[in-house]
Amino acid sequence: MSKRGLKQRFLRLSVGLLLGGSLFQIGGCDPQVRSALLMGLESTTTSLSDTLISAFFISLQSNSTSNQNLTTTSSP
Numbered sequence: 001m002s003k004r005g006l007k008q009r010f011l012r013l014s015v016g017l018l019l020g021g022s023l024f025q026i027g028g029c030d031p032q033v034r035s036a037l038l039m040g041l042e043s044t045t046t047s048l049s050d051t052l053i054s055a056f057f058i059s060l061q062s063n064s065t066s067n068q069n070l071t072t073t074s075s076p
Contacts, residue, residue, distance in 0.1 A: 026034050 026037065029037070
């Protein structure tokens with residue numbers, strides 16, 4: 001169990017360092033490149049958020065409405 005915890009901590013540290021390093025790299029970029037990159041990240045994040053929110057609300061819908069469309073077949 002401690003191995004899994006160590007791996008998880010290492011992964012979180014790695015992701016944090018990568019994100020932090022990428023932020024420093026973006027600061028030194030050409031302003032047009034930085035603007036295009038940030039606009040792309042913004043649209044991707046917005047799209048992902050919308051998808052996750054939609055999936056959440058779809059999962060909250062009643063199962064009784066989705067079961068009405070299901071059919072069963074019996075084996076002969």
